[in-house]
Amino acid sequence: xxxxxxxxxxxxxxxxxxxxxxxxxxxxxxxxxxxxxxxxxxxxxxxxxxxxxxxxxxxxxxxxxxxxxxxxxxxxxxxxxxxxxxxxxxxxxxxxxxxxxxxxxxxxxxxxxxxxxxxxxxxxxxxxxxxxxxxxxxxxxxxxxxxxxxxxxxxxxxxxxxxxxxxxxxxxxxxxxxxxxxxxxxxxxxxxxxxxxxxxxxxxxxxxxxxxxxxxxxxxxxxxxxxxxxxxxxxxxxxxxxxxxxxxxxxxxxxxxxxxxxxxxxxxxxxxxxxxxxxxxxxxxxxxxxxxxxxxxxxxxxxxxxxxxxxxxxxxxxxxxxxxxxxxxxxxxxxxxxxxxxxxxxxxxxxxxxxxxxxxxxxxxxxxxxxxxxxxxxxxxxxxxxxxxxxxxxxxxxxxxxxxxxxxxxxxxxxxxxxxxxxxxxxxxxxxxxxxxxxxxxxxxxxxxxxxxxxxxxxxxxxxxxxxxxxxxxxxxxxxxxxxxxxxxxxxxxxxxxxxxxxxxxxxxxxxxxxxxxxxxxxxxxxxxxxxxxxxxxxxxxxxxxxxxxxxxxxxxxxxxxxxxxxxxxxxxxxxxxxxxxxxxxxxxxxxxxxxxxxxxxxxxxxxxxxxxxxxx
Numbered sequence: 077x078x079x080x081x082x083x084x085x086x087x088x089x090x091x092x093x094x095x096x097x098x099x100x101x102x103x104x105x106x107x108x109x110x111x112x113x114x115x116x117x118x119x120x121x122x123x124x125x126x127x128x129x130x131x132x133x134x135x136x137x138x139x140x141x142x143x144x145x146x147x148x149x150x151x152x153x154x155x156x157x158x159x160x161x162x163x164x165x166x167x168x169x170x171x172x173x174x175x176x177x178x179x180x181x182x183x184x185x186x187x188x189x190x191x192x193x194x195x196x197x198x199x200x201x202x203x204x205x206x207x208x209x210x211x212x213x214x215x216x217x218x219x220x221x222x223x224x225x226x227x228x229x230x231x232x233x234x235x236x237x238x239x240x241x242x243x244x245x246x247x248x249x250x251x252x253x254x255x256x257x258x259x260x261x262x263x264x265x266x267x268x269x270x271x272x273x274x275x276x277x278x279x280x281x282x283x284x285x286x287x288x289x290x291x292x293x294x295x296x297x298x299x300x301x302x303x304x305x306x307x308x309x310x311x312x313x314x315x316x317x318x319x320x321x322x323x324x325x326x327x328x329x330x331x332x333x334x335x336x337x338x339x340x341x342x343x344x345x346x347x348x349x350x351x352x353x354x355x356x357x358x359x360x361x362x363x364x365x366x367x368x369x370x371x372x373x374x375x376x377x378x379x380x381x382x383x384x385x386x387x388x389x390x391x392x393x394x395x396x397x398x399x400x401x402x403x404x405x406x407x408x409x410x411x412x413x414x415x416x417x418x419x420x421x422x423x424x425x426x427x428x429x430x431x432x433x434x435x436x437x438x439x440x441x442x443x444x445x446x447x448x449x450x451x452x453x454x455x456x457x458x459x460x461x462x463x464x465x466x467x468x469x470x471x472x473x474x475x476x477x478x479x480x481x482x483x484x485x486x487x488x489x490x491x492x493x494x495x496x497x498x499x500x501x502x503x504x505x506x507x508x509x510x511x512x513x514x515x516x517x518x519x520x521x522x523x524x525x526x527x528x529x530x531x532x533x534x535x536x537x538x539x540x541x542x543x544x545x546x547x548x549x550x551x552x553x554x555x556x557x558x559x560x561x562x563x564x565x566x567x568x569x570x571x572x573x574x575x576x577x578x579x580x581x582x583x584x585x586x587x588x589x590x591x592x593x594x595x596x597x598x599x600x601x602x603x604x605x606x607x608x609x610x611x612x613x614x615x616x617x618x619x620x621x622x623x624x625x626x627x628x629x630x631x632x633x634x635x636x637x638x639x640x641x642x643x644x645x646x647x648x649x650x651x652x653x654x655x656x657x658x659x660x661x662x663x664x665x666x667x668x669x670x671x672x673x674x675x676x677x678x679x680x681x682x683x684x685x686x687x688x689x690x691x692x693x
Contacts, residue, residue, distance in 0.1 A: 136166035136175075143178055147185075156182035173202055173209070180216055189220035196220075208240045215248045218255060225639065227258035228267065231281070235271040245276055249311055252280040257420075257632040261288040279310030283318045290321065299324065333624055334372045335360070335617070336392035338402035338412065343380030348404060348609050352426055354600060355613030356401055362595070363621045371621065382408035386415030393421055398634050399620045401613065406430050406440075413438040420632040424620055424658075426612035437635045439658045441612050441619075441648070444477055446659050447579060448554075449484035452527070454662035455552055455577035456488025458675065459523055463575075465550060466494045469521035471512040473529040474501035481527040481554065497521055504529040509537050513544045523550035531559035538562070539570040555579060561606075563670055571667045575675050579649040579660035583672065586661075592647035608648060615646035619658070 143158035159179035162171055180195035196213040203210050214237045221230035234252050241248055256264060264285045271278060282305040289298035302321035310318060319325075337356055340349035353375065364370050374395055376388045385408040392400060399422040403409055409428040413435040416423070420437060428440040459465045468489055472478035478501065486496045498519035502512045516524055524546065528534045534557050541551055555578040556562075562571070582589045592611055597603060604610060623638035641653045649660035665672040 132166060133169050133171070136162060136169040136171040139166065140171050140174055140178070143175070143182075147178065147182055152182045152185040156186065173199060176202075177212060177216070180213070184216065184220060189224055193217050193220050206238055208238045208242050211237045211241050211244050211248060215244065215251055218251055222251070222255050222258070225636070227255050227636070228263055230255045231259065231267045232270070234277055235267065235275055235281075237275075237277070239272075239275055241276055246311060249277060249280055249314075252277045254632075256281055256284045257630055258636050259284075260633065261285065264288070273304075273308065276308070279305045279308040279314045279318070282308070283310065283314040283321075286318065286321050332370065332372065334374055334395065334397045335620060336389075336395070336397035336400040337373055337375040338378055338385055338388050338392070338400060338408070339375065340380035340404060341375070341377035345380040345404060348427075348607075349377075349380075351607055351609045352402070352404065352613035354596070355426075355610035355615075356617045358592075358595060358599060358610075359614045359617035359621060371624070378403055378408065382411055385409075385412045388412075389415045389421075389423070390417070393417060398422070398624070398631055399424065399638075401426065401616050401620065404428065409438065409440060410435075418631060420630075420635050422620065422623070422631065422635045422638055424616045426616040427609060436656070437638075439638075439653070439656075441616050441651075441658055443657060444480065446657050448477055448480050448527075450659060451554060451577035451579060451662045452481045452484035452525075453488040454664060455525070455554075455575070456485045457492065458575070458577075458664050459525075459550070459552060460489060460492040460494045462676070463523070463550065465522045467520070467522045468494065468496045469516035469519055469524045469549075470496055470499040471502055471509070471516060471524065471526050472499070473504045473527065473533070475504070475529060478527060478529070481525075485525050485527075504533045507536060509540050510544055513540060513546060517544070517546050517549075521549060523552055525552040527554035528556040531556050531561050534559070534562050535565050538566045538574070542570060550575070552576070558582075558665060558672055563667075563672065568667070568670055572669065574667045576665050576667075576672070577662050578665060579662060581663040581665060581672065584663065586645060586650055588645050588647050611647040615648050615651065618646055619644065619651060619653075 139158055139162045143155050143162060146152075146158060147155035156179055159175050159182060162175035163179060166172065166175070176195055176199040180192045180199065183195060184192035196216045199213045200210055214233050218230040218233035221227075221233060231252075234248060234255065237248060259267070264281050268278065268281045268285060282301050286298040286302040286305065289295075289301060299322050302318040305314065305318045306322060337353065339352050340346055341353065342349075356373065360371050360373055374392060374397060376392065378384045378388055382403060382405050385403045389400060389412040393416055400412065401424055403412055403425060404427045406425075406428040409423065409425045412423050419435075422437045423439070425440040425442070427442045429442060429444050430440070456468075459468070468485075470482050470485060472482045482499055486499070489496055498516050498521065500512045500515050502509060524541070526537060528537065534553065538551075541549065551574040553574055553576040555576070557574065557576040558578040558580070560582070580589065581587060589611070592614060593604060596610060596614075619638065619641060620634075622641055622644055623634050639653050639656075641651060643661075644651045652659050652661070664675040666675040
């Protein structure tokens with residue numbers, strides 16, 4: 077199946093727009109652009125009105141050429157501005173249609189698909205439904221819908237194009253191939269049934285339908301559909317694919333999904349790479365025991381040299397993998413995403429701190445942005461809304477992650493009408509926290525939010541709230557406060573009542589932590605040794621496996637299914653994919669007698685959550 081990325085789609089759309097520019101301009105879109113009575117003066121000389129009209133046409137053409145030049149120079153803001161000028165000031169000329177198309181095209185390049193659709197829709201209103209000049213705008217609208225993740229609506233837009241596609245048939249077919257690659261068998265059948273068989277794009281959908289029928293084992297019906305597609309005189313590659321299916325040359329297309337893996341199995345991070353591989357293999361073995369389609373793994377060692385990740389990803393891509401787990405580093409994830417030739421190839425890192433460029437179909441389970449900021453905002457909301465706290469102090473690690481936590485928490489507090497009255501950074505290697513605690517105490521906050529970089533910092537910090545006189549202040553913490561060693565080593569009188577936000581509630585039935593630990597220890601005859609790496613790799617693989625719809629042997633369908641995951645329980649949290657990121661549901665917990673219990677339950681139970689009860693006597 078041919079595949080295009082966003083840039084390819086947009087390149088085709090520019091070719092469509094350019095191809096029809098002169099023909100659209102030549103039709104004369106308004107009454108003012110056509111000759112009428114009084115157009116010729118005495119003796120056959122043009123009248124003053126006719127001369128003025130021609131001058132406006134020439135000026136409109138000049139503005140259009142300027143806009144087109146800016147577009148070709150990739151200055152889309154300037155191109156859109158000039159096209160808008162053309163539409164607003166020269167709407168009575170032949171250049172209204174081309175101006176609207178170019179304006180829509182430039183707006184799409186600026187990543188404003190909804191605005192592009194509105195402008196293309198205005199263009200469509202210039203013509204009757206059967207007019208062939210509607211084709212480029214409908215194709216552009218299909219492109220915007222596809223890029224926004226609405227392939228069914230995009231298919232309907234394509235098949236609403238006039239039967240006479242003329243010069244834009246090949247370009248429209250290219251967009252149709254990308255759209256159909258995101259549809260399942262039932263969806264394709266529904267789309268094909270809604271439109272007349274003589275439509276020139278119908279063959280694109282029917283050949284893909286025939287191919288999927290082979291994958292589902294319905295060989296005879298697949299041949300029948302392919303024979304029908306051949307009667308539509310399709311373009312290549314549909315003609316060749318349909319001929320091979322109809323002749324029996326392709327009897328079946330059995331799907332044996334393969335997942336690629338890129339990990340440091342030697343070098344400085346070998347230990348982490350080996351642990352990640354263990355988690356990945358657990359997930360695949362578990363899947364294969366429950367499903368008919370057996371998944372295989374192709375594992376590659378990047379030797380902890382992220383410069384090699386691009387080469388390894390291209391190798392895996394040639395081998396036909398449907399998705400990749402890894403690499404572990406952020407730099408490697410960036411290189412891997414940039415190196416792949418098919419942007420539909422899904423790449424999921426268990427541990428990359430950030431997806432640096434937020435490229436399409438590239439994810440990390442350990443993204444600082446999602447892992448840190450979502451929990452901070454949830455905690456802020458609970459403290460203001462449910463605990464009725466209005467004045468907050470914040471002490472945060474002097475790291476980039478700490479600054480992100482401060483910003484997210486402060487935003488959450490202010491959005492609900494409360495305020496951060498004081499904030500201060502601290503060194504997470506400190507043994508005493510007198511300075512930051514004294515500074516915050518002087519501002520008289522009702523609560524102090526104290527995220528930490530490590531559980532060791534929490535163990536040092538927790539008793540010092542009492543020691544430095546901050547009795548009666550509600551303490552709020554982040555995920556590091558929920559570590560098992562904090563529960564084990566900090567005396568309850570110093571920590572009871574503290575409320576924390578964490579992505580992993582190890583005791584919650586909503587997550588699969590206990591199940592994973594049992595499976596890991598039973599399989600490998602060893603403990604996790606406090607590392608989350610095997611569990612994160614297990615979850616990254618589980619998310620990919622959850623996106624494997626049977627009978628969809630295409631990367632694009634898997635990537636689309638991945639983006640639709642909602643509320644999937646994993647070992648390290650409850651996962652949802654939204655806004656091109658993997659997110660976790662925040663858990664709000666309270667310390668109580670060496671246990672972490674749901675903070676909402678304690679609040680509903682009538683016990684006020686305000687820290688250590690002994691401090692308030």
